[in-house]
Amino acid sequence: GRGEFLELLTEHGVGCCGVERNLDMYLYCRRKGLKVYFKDGIEYLRESADESLGGVFLSHVAEHLSLNELIELLALCYRKLKRGCYIVVESPNPSSLYAMAKHFYRDFTHTKPIHPDAMKFLLESVGFKEVKVEYVSRIPEGERLRQLDEEKLPEDVVRVLNENFSKLNSLVYGFQDYAVIGRKL
Numbered sequence: 001g002r003g004e005f006l007e008l009l010t011e012h013g014v015g016c017c018g019v020e021r022n023l024d025m026y027l028y029c030r031r032k033g034l035k036v037y038f039k040d041g042i043e044y045l046r047e048s049a050d051e052s053l054g055g056v057f058l059s060h061v062a063e064h065l066s067l068n069e070l071i072e073l074l075a076l077c078y079r080k081l082k083r084g085c086y087i088v089v090e091s092p093n094p095s096s097l098y099a100m101a102k103h104f105y106r107d108f109t110h111t112k113p114i115h116p117d118a119m120k121f122l123l124e125s126v127g128f129k130e131v132k133v134e135y136v137s138r139i140p141e142g143e144r145l146r147q148l149d150e151e152k153l154p155e156d157v158v159r160v161l162n163e164n165f166s167k168l169n170s171l172v173y174g175f176q177d178y179a180v181i182g183r184k185l
Contacts, residue, residue, distance in 0.1 A: 134180075138175055
């Protein structure tokens, strides 16, 4: 991508590199002075020594891969990570109808959305432990359904309607992205 995470790590003195297969994004990162390789992630990992990486961050990669490619990528990440280190896989949240309608289907290179529970299962199936899901990128409040004011309607009506608005907000306006975090023990 644009190298934002690489910049953050570099600013904090963390040794890091990026892997990018899109030439435009690779050149963009290079112009910013970032250490980045122009390769496919699976190819890069195949060439890396086992237990040589201190962490892996896959930002909006998984939804571009076939299931077989994704499984291979995650298995390689497990093999290449040092013990005790983490993987973070961030992807669009298919549980948010807003995220799917507004963003996901605008990118022709997306193959399919991946449910966070399915991603958690995949990480566990290749060996990761302590796997958890975190939701990120909240939809702005102005985009969500507003709660009713209790002073204008009967309390029981307001309570039921607000409960329903909350359910709809969770489904329609849920977090745009999720991250699944796993650890190699």
